[in-house]
Amino acid sequence: MKLIESHTIGEPTRIIVSGGPELGTGPLSERSRLLREKHDHVRRAVCLEPRGHEAVVGGLLCEPYAPDCDFGIIFFNNATTLGMCIHGTIGLMVTLAHLGRVHPGDKCRIDTPVGVVDATLRNDGKVTVTNVPCYRLKTHVTIELPDWGTIRGDVAWGGNWFFLIDQQGPEISEQNIPALCAFSSQVCAALKQAGITGDDGEEVDHVELFGPPKDPAHADSRNFVLCSGGAYDRSPCGTGFSGKLACLAADGKLAPGAVWKQASILNQVFEGHYEKLDNGHILPHITGQAWVNGETTLLFQPDDPFRFGLA
Numbered sequence: 001m002k003l004i005e006s007h008t009i010g011e012p013t014r015i016i017v018s019g020g021p022e023l024g025t026g027p028l029s030e031r032s033r034l035l036r037e038k039h040d041h042v043r044r045a046v047c048l049e050p051r052g053h054e055a056v057v058g059g060l061l062c063e064p065y066a067p068d069c070d071f072g073i074i075f076f077n078n079a080t081t082l083g084m085c086i087h088g089t090i091g092l093m094v095t096l097a098h099l100g101r102v103h104p105g106d107k108c109r110i111d112t113p114v115g116v117v118d119a120t121l122r123n124d125g126k127v128t129v130t131n132v133p134c135y136r137l138k139t140h141v142t143i144e145l146p147d148w149g150t151i152r153g154d155v156a157w158g159g160n161w162f163f164l165i166d167q168q169g170p171e172i173s174e175q176n177i178p179a180l181c182a183f184s185s186q187v188c189a190a191l192k193q194a195g196i197t198g199d200d201g202e203e204v205d206h207v208e209l210f211g212p213p214k215d216p217a218h219a220d221s222r223n224f225v226l227c228s229g230g231a232y233d234r235s236p237c238g239t240g241f242s243g244k245l246a247c248l249a250a251d252g253k254l255a256p257g258a259v260w261k262q263a264s265i266l267n268q269v270f271e272g273h274y275e276k277l278d279n280g281h282i283l284p285h286i287t288g289q290a291w292v293n294g295e296t297t298l299l300f301q302p303d304d305p306f307r308f309g310l311a
Helices: 028-038 040-047 086-098 174-194 238-250
Strands: 002-008 011-018 057-062 071-076 107-112 115-121 127-130 135-145 149-157 161-166 206-211 221-226 260-263 269-276 282-288 290-297
Touching (some): 002 086, 011 040, 028 040, 028 057, 028 071, 040 057, 057 086, 071 086, 086 107, 086 115, 086 127, 086 282, 086 290, 135 238, 149 238, 161 174, 161 238, 174 206, 174 221, 206 238, 221 238, 238 260
Parallel strands (some): 011 057, 071 107, 161 206, 221 260
Antiparallel strands (some): 002 011, 057 071, 127 282, 135 149, 149 161, 206 221, 260 269, 269 282
């Protein structure tokens, strides 16, 4: 199995470019289900130790189902498959450029399990991703946490389901990462216990905390994101940023087309703006940068007890 490795301002991506499982030619949502239910050993082999670690996001490059698309992609992490991943899409574009399949200035249509996205490899090396339509589902949702009391947040769709909390919890700084992980894990547990979900009862499995930027000239805010597998996002998290833009739009705090600079826990920045859609949803445009940093061939020796990763 051949992988191309990259990182998007600190967050790793491993794209399977050959040797992946055969999932048929159906819709990407169906192929994602097949990967999850029938070929989970592939996800484990790519993302888990001894080859991977908790922060690794993998992607299976495949043929699209939507007829107007150039590529298909199914993302997954240390726990499960993902609906969408913007940092991973940025990594996908530089991976395709590394393979000579995309060139500066090219705009690609990419099929994903949650819909079609556009991605442009800019001449400056950055990538702009136009996400699926996003929206805020619930606002001023409250949960109770031991030692923290009442926590208030919003539920938003950005390609994955997020619970967004503004200026509550531990201070957002690199020194506080263990405390931020612990707090966000408590939030996840409280959401599940309270039965707070996204549409159709889908689990809200990402938590995004916001605070003031380290430098107001550098960014508009700083975030910390705990992902579905319990790992924190080293990047500003593009799907979470999309959810943030949906909340800003719903509150009238950011006009269509105005740029918001979102810093990560590592103080690295994605830039984003949105278009307003007729149904009240938004179409986010997120720009970031990634670098290819490896080519890997995975070997599976039959007598290796951990050839498919540590469970």
